[in-house]
Amino acid sequence: MKLIKTKNELHNQSKHAKRFLKLDNAQFVNIQMKKDELLSEHHAKEAVIIVVRKGKIELNIEGEKVIVTTENVLHMDPLEKHDVLAIEDSDFILVKVN
Numbered sequence: 001m002k003l004i005k006t007k008n009e010l011h012n013q014s015k016h017a018k019r020f021l022k023l024d025n026a027q028f029v030n031i032q033m034k035k036d037e038l039l040s041e042h043h044a045k046e047a048v049i050i051v052v053r054k055g056k057i058e059l060n061i062e063g064e065k066v067i068v069t070t071e072n073v074l075h076m077d078p079l080e081k082h083d084v085l086a087i088e089d090s091d092f093i094l095v096k097v098n
Contacts, residue, residue, distance in 0.1 A: 006030040010089060015039075027096040033057070033086035041083045046096040050074040055090025059083065068092070 002021075009016040014034045021028040027046075033039070033055075041060075050057075056069045061082040068074045076082065 006091075006093075008032065008091070010034055010091075025098045029094045029096070030091070031084075031094055032091045033084070033089070035086055035089050037086045039084040041081055043079050043081045044076075044096055045078055046098055047078055048074075048076040048080075049095040049097065050076075050092055051095070052090060052092040055086065055088040055092070057090050057092060058085045058087055060085075 004020050006018075006020060009018075010032050015037050016032040017029055019027055019029045031039075050059075050068055051073050052068050052070050054070070056067060059066050059068065059074065059082050061076060061080055066074060067087070
């Protein structure tokens with residue numbers, strides 16, 4: 001067992017991303033963004049799962065807008081181009097699955 005802390009870093013800075021766990025088949029990244037911050041368009045080579053722990057984010061995925069909150073989970077296929085906009089101060093976990 002391993003208990004991993006993911007501290008709130010938004011009081012110190014804007015936009016914070018930190019990989020906190022790497023396994024043979026997956027990487028786990030904690031991303032924190034203040035309201036109205038944007039991660040510009042990019043893609044991942046791996047499949048991606050996003051779980052919002054706090055707040056609300058909007059992704060523009062290949063031209064389709066999707067809202068992700070604490071009440072849903074997003075799965076993206078490898079190489080899907082997307083950007084991320086924080087609609088509220090947000091804290092989410094991004095999992096890259098090999």
